[in-house]
Amino acid sequence: MKRFLLPIVLLGLCLFPAIVLGQTCPSLPAMVDLVLPPQVGDSAALGTLLQPAIASPQLSDAFNLSRVRAALEDLTLRLDSSSCDPPDAERRRPLLLQFLGRFLPLLRLQGSNLENCTYRNLTGSELRTKGKDGRYAYVNPARSHQGTQANAIDQRTAANKTLQALLALGVPQAEIDVDSQVVRDVNLYAQNLGASGPIGQPTIVRAEVHPLFHRRVADTLVWDSFGRAAIDVQGRIARLHVRWPDFCIAPGVSANETLTRQQVLNAVVARVAANNPCELIGRVGARLAYVAVDQLDQPLSAAAGTEDDEGENDACFLPAVMIAVFGPEAAENSGQLSLGGELVAIPLFAPPTNEPPTGPIPQ
Amino acid sequence: MNRSRYFLAYGLLMGCTLVFGYRSSAFATHLEAQMYAIDNFQASGVCQGADRCWTNMIDDWYNEMDDHGFYTRDRRLVDDSLSPAFFCDPDSGANCFDHLWIDEGEAAFIATHGFDSGGHWRGLMRFQGPTNDANCSIDAPEAGSGELFLGDNDLEFLHLSSCNSMDDDNLGNTWRLFQDPVDSPQNGKRLHQANGFHGVMFIFCNWGFRYEDFAADAFAVSIKDAWMSNMYVASVSVDTDGDNVNETYEQCPVAYAVAPTFNECLSRIQNERYNLIMSDPASIGAVCAYFVNGCDPFGDAPFSLENP
Numbered sequence: 001m002k003r004f005l006l007p008i009v010l011l012g013l014c015l016f017p018a019i020v021l022g023q024t025c026p027s028l029p030a031m032v033d034l035v036l037p038p039q040v041g042d043s044a045a046l047g048t049l050l051q052p053a054i055a056s057p058q059l060s061d062a063f064n065l066s067r068v069r070a071a072l073e074d075l076t077l078r079l080d081s082s083s084c085d086p087p088d089a090e091r092r093r094p095l096l097l098q099f100l101g102r103f104l105p106l107l108r109l110q111g112s113n114l115e116n117c118t119y120r121n122l123t124g125s126e127l128r129t130k131g132k133d134g135r136y137a138y139v140n141p142a143r144s145h146q147g148t149q150a151n152a153i154d155q156r157t158a159a160n161k162t163l164q165a166l167l168a169l170g171v172p173q174a175e176i177d178v179d180s181q182v183v184r185d186v187n188l189y190a191q192n193l194g195a196s197g198p199i200g201q202p203t204i205v206r207a208e209v210h211p212l213f214h215r216r217v218a219d220t221l222v223w224d225s226f227g228r229a230a231i232d233v234q235g236r237i238a239r240l241h242v243r244w245p246d247f248c249i250a251p252g253v254s255a256n257e258t259l260t261r262q263q264v265l266n267a268v269v270a271r272v273a274a275n276n277p278c279e280l281i282g283r284v285g286a287r288l289a290y291v292a293v294d295q296l297d298q299p300l301s302a303a304a305g306t307e308d309d310e311g312e313n314d315a316c317f318l319p320a321v322m323i324a325v326f327g328p329e330a331a332e333n334s335g336q337l338s339l340g341g342e343l344v345a346i347p348l349f350a351p352p353t354n355e356p357p358t359g360p361i362p363q
Numbered sequence: 364m365n366r367s368r369y370f371l372a373y374g375l376l377m378g379c380t381l382v383f384g385y386r387s388s389a390f391a392t393h394l395e396a397q398m399y400a401i402d403n404f405q406a407s408g409v410c411q412g413a414d415r416c417w418t419n420m421i422d423d424w425y426n427e428m429d430d431h432g433f434y435t436r437d438r439r440l441v442d443d444s445l446s447p448a449f450f451c452d453p454d455s456g457a458n459c460f461d462h463l464w465i466d467e468g469e470a471a472f473i474a475t476h477g478f479d480s481g482g483h484w485r486g487l488m489r490f491q492g493p494t495n496d497a498n499c500s501i502d503a504p505e506a507g508s509g510e511l512f513l514g515d516n517d518l519e520f521l522h523l524s525s526c527n528s529m530d531d532d533n534l535g536n537t538w539r540l541f542q543d544p545v546d547s548p549q550n551g552k553r554l555h556q557a558n559g560f561h562g563v564m565f566i567f568c569n570w571g572f573r574y575e576d577f578a579a580d581a582f583a584v585s586i587k588d589a590w591m592s593n594m595y596v597a598s599v600s601v602d603t604d605g606d607n608v609n610e611t612y613e614q615c616p617v618a619y620a621v622a623p624t625f626n627e628c629l630s631r632i633q634n635e636r637y638n639l640i641m642s643d644p645a646s647i648g649a650v651c652a653y654f655v656n657g658c659d660p661f662g663d664a665p666f667s668l669e670n671p
Contacts, residue, residue: 147629223598230591324565333480338563
């Protein structure tokens with residue numbers, strides 16, 4: 001019985017504010033219930049999502065500078081060794097070895113690649129990598145839009161260029177959601193100004209094309225994983241931003257710990273009502289997604305195995321429900337407040353205990 | 364061919380340097396970054412708003428700013444007693460002290476809820492102004508009104524993490540916040556660039572990486588490029604009506620600059636970085652902006668220049 005005490009207390013803490021706040025915002029529970037995905041509370045469906053097929057190799061293993069240089073058409077990008085952070089194992093070595101290891105790979109620990117590096121080109125372009133976070137940023141000032149040059153690159157060509165760059169970087173092809181790609185034109189507007197405002201005809205030019213690809217695992221969006229580019233007038237990549245952390249499912253979580261739909265609903269109501277006065281809640285939206293454990297509203301880092309992990313599994317993912325909270329829609333020019341849209345990732349599994357997961361989950 | 368174009372672009376940039384006179388920012392370490400963010404409205408008990416974790420996002424910009432050897436983290440004001448007094452120009456009314464606060468650094472973020480008020484952006488404050496503002500807000504100018512007149516003291520780059528801060532139909536007035544009609548003609552000081560959003564923007568406690576990358580990029584490419592690439596979002600695709608079909612709401616960044624002439628405006632918005640700062644615009648004879656065409660946010664129609 002003692003082992004159920006902690007979960008009961010946690011559940012109570014979770015439910016109490018929901019009950020109180022739900023009474024304060026009477027229409028909120030129904031609003032949330034309407035939009036919660038049908039999989040919420042369904043341990044079979046969510047259990048399947050805990051065992052997805054994971055593509056291999058993942059980005060951090062597949063990253064290859066030569067391929068990246070070719071895809072970016074920036075062949076003289078060079079590693080600026082002084083910009084790198086040594087990995088944890090390297091940091092524990094004598095300082096002299098660490099220093100020499102930056103320049104002489106033979107003196108580095110085997111398998112300990114430098115982290116958070118910047119690669120530069122004399123013309124000013126740079127590629128910044130944060131391998132652990134799966135973040136890659138390439139910017140090239142020589143390819144920035146200049147003057148009133150018009151960009152004639154069609155969106156399909158721009159998207160294909162971006163796709164090829166992502167593949168060259170090492171993004172697993174199976175995870176790129178081609179169907180949900182978004183391609184937008186970024187335009188320049190310029191106009192002369194008289195004493196009281198713009199005068200004459202504005203100049204409007206299609207400056208860049210911005211394709212964006214999202215990530216999908218087990219047919220489910222991976223929240224905040226994306227690759228997007230800016231394609232210049234010559235069809236080259238002017239900028240590329242990729243966030244694609246290696247995919248893993250947080251260990252220690254099983255379908256047995258699936259929260260009921262009511263528990264999730266209560267958690268959403270409590271969270272939304274805590275930040276938003278009832279009269280300022282206009283609309284609530286929801287979707288199912290894989291979310292990194294450290295992005296969950298109630299971090300489940302403890303779910304990720306032993307304490308020795310030092311939070312490394314915070315970068316792993318779990319199915320969660322993404323909630324978007326909007327204020328009442330303000331009429332154009334009305335002077336009514338437009339609330340910044342709030343995004344929250346609500347867990348779908350109970351916080352783990354240190355006890356072995358046997359027996360029924362207390363309701 | 365590519366090489367010759369590169370040299371042409373480089374030559375143009377150097378030409379701009381000579382013509383417009385870049386500041387000697389290459390070795391400057393005296394530049395100041397500031398952030399003003401309101402996370403907790405409900406606790407103030409005065410101005411009604413919803414709480415948001417803006418600071419989680421803006422802090423990453425602020426911390427990145429001093430990693431490049433040009434800027435110091437000069438001021439981080441979160442919640443506190445933020446009121447219109449910190450942002451309104453003394454020439455707009457009594458008890459206005461922007462010259463001691465927002466208009467006292469080189470680059471500044473304002474992060475708060477916003478309004479589309481007539482033809483301008485209005486930002487929600489945490490407290491009312493001492494005497495001159497009963498509505499808890501700071502108003503960007505329209506013809507003959509407004510409080511937010513910047514750049515006449517010091518500010519070069521203003522970033523607004525706020526809804527409706529760059530609505531398409533307000534761009535015809537946005538230039539007005541780039542100068543103080545009283546002081547700027549005398550001292551020649553004006554704002555260089557402002558960045559904001561068309562329609563509703565989003566706050567997610569873990570989106571610091573977007574703001575960090577914005578800052579890091581803006582030391583290597585133009586502030587405009589950095590803003591447009593890092594602030595666009597298309598992943599907020601959620602079911603809001605229970606039909607199990609997701610509606611997508613985009614986050615729509617806009618970058619905006621002014622200059623005496625059309626060509627100088629282009630040169631400024633296309634080249635100015637945090638570490639490549641031109642002298643202040645000598646006057647405002649042209650405006651220019653970059654936008655995501657057709658970008659469709661919550662709370663507004665898709666971006667269209669049919670609207671200004």
